[in-house]
Amino acid sequence: MELVVERGRRVYVEELNTTKLLAHARQQAVKRNFDDILIVDCDAHHYENENYSDILPFMENDVLRQVTVSGRAKGRHNIVPSQAGFTQDMGGRVTRYPTRSSEKTDPGRIRDVQLGERWMDAMSVDYSCLFPTGMLNIGLHPQKEMEVDLCWAYNRWLTEKVLPESGGRMYSALCLPFSDPDACLRQVETFGDRKGVAGFMVTTVRNLQVNDNAYMKVYRAMEERGLALSFHSGPNWSEPVFRACNRFISVHALGFSFYNILHCTNWVINGLGERFPKLAVIWIEGGLAWIPFLMQRLDNEYMMRPSEAPLLKKKPSEYMRDMYYSSQPIEIQNLKAMECTFDMMDAKNRLLYASDYPHWDFDLPSTIYDLPFLSEKAKHNILGATAARLFKLPPRNAKQQENLIKYGNLAA
């Protein structure tokens, strides 16, 4: 198919075939024997907006369902807020965006599962935590009740249609309608015990305080059930401070880290680590460079102002080291800085590999495996063993089992 580039010139690119596009990823996996390592991708995506005709019927409220379905049928409005200027595809340079609809899948099976299996197999990923794409902006929806109902519909569709068809290889942290704490609790109580639900996810592009008393019942319900709480970050060009940016690269580079920094600060300073010591908390897609920054920044201020954080029994950085972080997008530009970051965050026990595929800045498992300063045990832990323990994911072959036992991640 042809894509239009500068001044109307057309360039031929092949129709999308994920397996073919990722052929070099498969080569890497074979060369490194990745099939022998249990690999868990704790942040992969699908395009739920391409499935609205299946999702929207699950909305509970007749009026809201009618509004979304009718508006969609005539192409009149977006269901979830979208943001102008979000050129994830770089003007078509990342060709899997404009060619996505050209990829062929088998009729009779859910397309998103088939596409997921293709990239997982290419990368030798055993399990993927599946997140939506457009709904990462659900926190920007001006109607709280619409946010609640859309999350409800998506969570039902995902747990009833998608995850069961993945043969156990896909799991999820379901979308929480964070604008409505009561609705959050209801969704935790309704979906928390379903197969493939490892926890719940808060989209961080919000101005709500994670330490608000209204959320304590939600966190407690998750902690009691052994569910993980993930914060998935994102950018927001409409945020007043980011209106000062004139390029998407700036909004993107800052935004993902910014929102994680914002909410992680509130989480730590308000002693939520003390209040919910058994709740696994995961910070997703902010990269890693913000972690040592925030550790140093909060520790320095806490030493001078402990009376503003009286629940803390140790330094903020130590609470941060009790939490988990996804690896992508890993900023491999300065290996010394990266090694220091890994050390500060206790990466061998707290870092979880994430691909973020099929988004434009995805990372392959080799980004972790090839780091020269990591021990074999650390590589195995980060690529999957830590997540496997956290989410109770079994090895998929004997060699993986052997490696889990070898590195102390599974009882012999």
Added chain:
Amino acid sequence: MAEKFVAKVSDFKDGDRKIVFDRDKEIGVFRENGQFYAYSNYCLHQGGPACEGLTIAKVEERIMPDKTSRGLFFSETDVHFVCPWHGYEYDMKTGECVSDRRLRLKKYKVLQKGDDVYVVA
């Protein structure tokens, strides 16, 4: 060094690209403005198929004598090819990674014999 047949010149339109496989090597051969260029098809970033994405003009920003910007423009002369995985851009004439020109894809020699195009792999 073996000569590997790429294509007939008559089957290789200007602006086209072909991928040649030779044992464990993958080489992308481009025809751009009448010239042939050949580079390793393994991106220096994460190993993506560097030669299988778009070719697109270099983007330039015009700065006036008073240092004000007149915005972004496509170059009239310079062409990049782009790794489709993450968007790493390479200079068509040199194979340099344009965001860090110290990085450069392996370049291969292209031979034209009559109507046949070969790459020296």
